[in-house]
């Protein structure tokens with residue numbers, strides 16, 4: 102039966118409210134407490150409507166539109182009531198001088214629509230604003246207690262910062278135990294700022310009063326989630342960043358970095374001119390001189406020492422187009438495959454494992470599967486800190502009752518919401534995954550039809566697992582056998598399952614094996630290629646996926662085409678018009694070792710600070726210092742740039758056009774919202790300039806033209822990718838032709854390699870064994886407020902949120918060492934030593950400790966060693982044996 106709203110016929114849809122139905126047909130109903138993306142609160146009653154045949158009124162925001170209902174949204178009675186309700190709400194909130202304004206805040210617009218003014222505006226009264234937080238602001242007098250911030254905080258971020266205190270007119274918003282943002286548990290995602298209709302909760306950018314002249318849709322330049330942002334710009338300044346509400350990736354949500362940490366752009370030490378080393382100092386030169394220098398020195402070194410003496414590291418910080426051009430330059434002009442990217446030191450193990458298991462070294466699934474999953478396993482990924490928008494989505498599913506199993510050596514935030522936390526010893530993933538696989542088989546809950554029809558190696562795996570012992574797994578991992586058994590059976594019973602993993606699996610000497618052992622679980626449960634399930638590796642930096650896709654790998658050309666495959670080479674050579682060497686080049690660790698030996702003499706590094714981010718820092722710095730030529734494209738004189746002979750000033754993500762590819766293989770547009778400062782240039786252009794100076798006939802007028810070439814070089818993955826198809830939510834590869842819609846779930850029709858491969862993998866303990874000399878295991882990782890080596894975030898107000906590094910120690914270990922909370926400790930490994938202040942926390946288990954790698958003051962990577970995964974060459978960041986002692990400084994002394 103048809104319904105009607107204000108006389109307009111409408112078919113009721115299942116679960117649709119009167120408010121949503123009215124919006125669908127363009128009928129506006131005034132609302133106040135109803136926020137975007139949250140459940141209706143139902144408190145303000147401004148959305149009251151009349152229902153034919155009913156004496157009472159109904160709140161449109163939480164009344165389902167039933168078949169046959171006849172709704173009136175406007176009438177003299179409703180108009181009068183709304184005026185009364187709004188006036189009362191304003192009266193109860195005090196005498197704040199709210200003014201109706203059709204272009205103002207949401208409340209001001211509502212006042213204007215409904216026809217309400219505040220009774221006694223006291224515009225001259227002093228404003229009391231809580232500005233205790235580096236980004237957020239709160240003006241209590243402007244709060245009308247609508248609870249929208251509370252709903253946003255609870256239902257989008259899951260942080261539960263807010264509560265309401267008191268009743269009636271005395272109701273007030275409180276921030277947990279404290280009374281200010283600074284004291285609260287706020288993570289500054291800004292969801293409450295978006296939700297607040299009055300501006301009572303605001304932020305530093307909005308409070309500055311600077312209004313945007315234009316809004317540019319782009320992609321966040323921080324992590325691999327790839328949130329879509331609307332960048333408000335004025336002149337050459339970014340004045341605010343909002344989450345794009347219509348974006349599939351983030352649906353309006355952002356984290357503190359993507360929304361607020363953009364001030365680095367205007368830092369006083371931002372590079373604005375090329376720098377060349379002269380007499381031991383970096384001195385400014387013109388771009389012409391810089392390009393000529395780069396071309397001349399690269400050519401000289403190549404001529405004198407051959408292709409093996411030159412190499413390049415493309416950048417996850419830069420665009421696909423820039424990464425593509427740099428690897429092409431070295432492959433075609435210098436005949437070397439010495440090109441690699443920082444995927445080597447994060448998810449190379451994941452790529453290697455998934456390529457072996459499935460035929461494609463990337464996520465098999467999409468972020469949207471988080472909301473479809475029946476059970477989520479998060480292994481070695483601290484998503485709420487490192488991938489906050491995805492972390493919040495996983496948290497919301499757990500809060501909604503979807504079982505979550507967390508596998509992590511630390512009690513990370515998600516563990517607080519998990520049905521089970523398997524707190525294994527660092528580096529023992531293989532032992533644990535084998536034990537879980539054994540339990541799935543023992544309980545008979547494996548997906549036999551899936552294994553029979555789609556996989557190979559299941560019998561060999563079963564035979565191997567039959568030889569494995571649950572008690573041995575308990576001894577290796579430290580997880581009680583009963584906990585392993587229960588988790589294994591739960592995973593088996595729930596299949597298909599969504600497996601989310603991170604660097605805690607890949608940055609290990611058994612990284613590839615860890616991911617393959619996880620993939621065994623995914624195949625036993627029939628999870629790969631199914632909706633709401635599969636393998637979802639969370640990529641670290643914004644474009645680490647794209648960087649590897651573009652050919653930032655010594656063994657693979659663009660689109661993962663093996664260099665030792667003659668037909669792949671021939672296809673690429675046809676487009677490039679130049680031969681490609683058939684032998685794989687050196688990985689990042691191998692290039693650094695070659696540099697240390699004097700075999701690699703020229704290195705071009707695009708936007709990576711390897712002197713801080715790569716393991717065994719002392720050896721990395723020694724290698725950089727030996728180079729005859731180091732070219733660095735950077736925003737600042739980074740630790741790596743200090744060793745450079747040429748520094749090329751780069752455009753930041755907010756200042757250039759191009760594309761990034763996120764962790765779910767989604768290629769999205771990056772658009773310049775503001776120009777780069779001074780003479781800084783987008784990386785792709787600088788690479789092309791040098792290529793042309795070296796005689797290459799490259800004529801790309803813009804990054805779109807580079808993408809057209811990429812599509813021709815790797816048609817199986819990118820053949821249908823063109824800029825005019827990337828508006829909106831972009832395209833997920835594989836996208837082989839112009840009509841292809843992109844691929845949300847890979848391997849749905851069968852594995853790319855034919856059959857999915859299960860493997861029997863014996864657990865090998867890490868070579869970083871603890872003992873009397875180095876009794877603790879150090880894990881390194883990230884915190885929410887900073888990013889990578891902190892180059893950008895440490896030049897923003899985020900520094901106030903996380904000013905320095907902490908050595909997280911379990912209280913039992915710390916007190917046994919005679920270290921009090923806040924004491925300064927010396928940390929030594931077999932490879933180096935540093936100092937940091939101790940923080941007591943039971944989020945690390947006894948016997949383990951934690952440091953970030955964000956701070957050059959701590960430079961945690963002096964501690965990590967040279968061991969690498971033999972299959973992927975990915976370093977062992979997550980397991981380092983260390984000794985912790987009291988530092989030779991006063992107790993509690995801070996840096």
Ligand code: SF4
Pocket residue numbers: 243244245246247248249250251274296297298299300301302
């Ligand atoms: S701060 Fe804003 S969103 Fe929160 S209750 Fe007050 S008026 Fe509503």
Ligand code: SF4
Pocket residue numbers: 321322323324325326327328351354355356357358359360488489490491
């Ligand atoms: S989650 Fe990642 S991509 Fe999204 S806003 Fe935060 S840093 Fe940017």
Ligand code: FES
Pocket residue numbers: 131132133134135141142143144145146147148149160161162163
């Ligand atoms: S908007 Fe419906 S009750 Fe407030």
